[in-house]
Amino acid sequence: MRRIRAIVVALLLGALVAPPAPASAGRDPVGRLLARMTLEQKVGQLFATYAYGAHATAPDPADAALNRAAYGVDTPAEVVAKYHLGGVVYFTWSHNLGAPAQIATLSNGLQAAAGTPLLISTDQEQGVVVRMPPPATLFPGAMALGAGRSLPDAYRAAEVTGRELRAVGVNQDWAPVADVNVNPANPVIGVRSFGSEPALAAAMTAAQVVGFQQGAGTSAAAKHFPGHGDTDTDSHTGLPVINHTRAEWSRLDAPPFRAAIAAGVDTIMTAHIVVPALDPSGDPATLSAPILTGLLRGELGFDGVVVTDALTMAGVRQKYGDERVPVLALKAGADQLLMPPDLDLAYNAVLAAVRDGELTEARIDKSVRRILALKHKRGILTAKPVDVAAAERTVGSPVxxxxLESVTDRTVTALRNDGRLLPLSVAGTGVLVTGWNSATFDNVGTLAARLAERGARATALPTGQPSDAVIAQAVAAAAGHDLVVVQTSNALADAAARQLRLVRALAATGKPVVVVAVRDPYELAHLPEVPAQLATFSNVPAAMAALAKVLTGERSPRGRLPVEVPAAADPSTAHYPYGHGLSW
Incomplete structure (x- = not known):
């Protein structure tokens, strides 16, 4: 732990000075504010949830209908005022996130409606979890940064992300992911993690905490405590059980959270997972006093805000009713209650628990004080409305x-290069770019365009999860090209192995084939007959631009695997070991 802290301090904190707390009118501005609050206002501060609409006070009719159904009022501003909310969470599906000017205007409107200034948050993890769309600067995500092995790059990615969020009025990001992905079959973390080695994940987590908070002034949240990296169940749809021993937890899962705390993280998010060695009751960590109060508060010494993961998720709803979950989370040691499935039910359940004596008002005060202290530390209690014109200049700025380009160029990882197929001589070469494609980013088309800029005769043929007919179409197209680059994503999740069948069919044509895993690299062990293999860990446009540079020799690959890729025939052995990476 001392070594991790020393690395982060030496590389990141030496040139930075923590911003002073905002000037206050009294010696205890948080206490003064808390003393003026009613119980209803205090309970409202505990909740952070979403509301539908792109505008605070004038949603379109469809959004108004959704708000009425969920909250009994029409507008996001009315939701904030009705429940005295402490926080609001932005999503694209709740129609909050559009152009920078729209987001900034929405944030200003919601802050104007709030009795106490809001924590406005979103999940801008980067990589596979992105909420704010382009022109936001989209980095390739945690595992790509882990492959790059650069703490300054991790810091810079967080700083840029945080600055763009803060510019549009979002002052809290549910990032970074501190989970150590030791299970290749993990369906919910995977590339959201920095890797499978605790020391790497810890150093990267701390670097991003510093980038978000000291670099950008945006509150960070390390997640998901006590560690979601060794599960094959998605807590959105089930209740995972992690059977690490107490010693294994301390060695594998704890280091990134310890590092985040040492770096001064504002918030730690809970996981809806059962860890019998830490609490034999069968309660998920979100509802576990031994885990949140005994372990996180007591042993790790964290006194910041503990936020639950979304209370809409199945993992926290299986054992208790929705009216009990928020009360039990507070009793366990949580402070901030995120997205209950029925806000009115949850809000009134907490009020009733205080009035009935199950929760004391002093217990509520303890959590509200932590939330207000966070807002004070980040300058939220005295913040002015964000400058809409400045938001437009900041988000996606040339700087x-x-x-983005500099960081992403260091993440592409080359794993196999039989016969020195790479780098390619692309001038006039016919290259078929095919395979899995994202409707959001068009990674197949983007890579083809970047290769064409470098002189290739590049054709894009996206296949998705290919049918037999589409596989035959790709094979036919390969005949008219000199080389094939095929992209895969989450291929092992497909029981019919359609992406793997596509790759094997293309390899059988005799044409040189390059496979690029644009998400988890684990599937590459199932394609030993393919002569060239790379991993980008992401399909964002910047990753495709960096990949084109590597394929053509404009840049040498710099990445090294941040996870072990198990062999297909014997998962106890490594097909590609941790740290593997080629260059040319």
Whole structure:
């Protein structure tokens, strides 16, 4: 732990000075504010949830209908005022996130409606979990940064992300992911993790905490405590059980959270997982006093805000009713209650628990004080409305795009290069770019365009999860090209192995084939007959641009695997070991 802290301090904190707390009118501005609050206002501060609409006070009719159904009022501003909310969470599906000017205007409207200034949050993890769309600067995500092995790059990615969020009025990001992905079959973490080695994940987590908070002034949240990295169940749909011993937890799962706390993280998010060695009751960690109060508060010494993961998720709803979950989370030691499935039910359940004596008002005060202290530390209690014109200039700025390119160029990882197929001589070469494609980013088309800019005769043929007919179409197209680059994503989750069948069919044509895993690299062990294999860990446009540079020799690959890729025939052995990476 001392070594991790020393690395982060030496590389990141030496040139930075923590911003002073905002000037206050009294010696205890948080206490003064708390003393003026009614019980109803205090309970409202505990909740952070979403509301539908792109505008605070004038949603379109469809959004108004959704708000009425969920909250009994029409507008996001009315939701904030009705429940005295402490926080609001932005999503694209709740129609909050559009152009920078729209988001900034929404944030200003919601803050104007709030009795106490809001924590406005979103999940801008980068990589596979992105909420704010382009022109936001989109980095390739945690596992790509783990492959790059650069703490300054991790810091810079968080700083840029945090600055763009803060510019549009979002002052809290549910990032970074501190889970150590030791299970290749993990369906919910995977590339959201920095890797499978605790020391790497810890150093990267701390670097991003510093980038978000000291670099950008945006509150960070390390998640998901006590560690969601060794599960094959998705807590959105089930209740995972992690059977690490107490010693294994301390060695594997704890280091990134210890590092985040040492770096001064504002918030730690709970996981809806059962860890019998830490609490034999069968309660998920979100509802576990031994885990949240005994372990996180007591042993790790964290006194910041503990936020639950979304209370809409199945993992926290299986054992208790929705009216009990928020009360039990507070009794366990949580402070901030995220997205209950029925806000009115949850809000009134907490009020009733205080009035009935199950929870004391002093217990509520303890959590509200932590939330208000966070807001004070980040300048939220005295913040002015964000400058809409400045938001438009900041989000996706040229400076940020240059940082994106520089960071992403160091993440592409080359794993196999039989016969020195790579780098390619692309001038006039016919290259078929095919395979899995994202409707959001068009990674197949983007890579083809970047290769064409470098002189290739590049054709894009996206296949998705290919049918037999589409596989035959790709095989036919390969005949008219000199080489094939095929992209895969989450291929092992497909029981019919359609992406793997596509790759094997293309390899059988005799054409040189390059496979690029644009998400988890684990599937590459199932394609030993393919001569060239790379991993980008992401399909964002910047990753495709970096990949084109590597394929053509414009840049040498710099990445090294941040996870072990198990062999297909014997998962107890490594097909590609941790740290493997080629260059040319």
């Amino acid at each position: 940020h795009r240059r940082a």
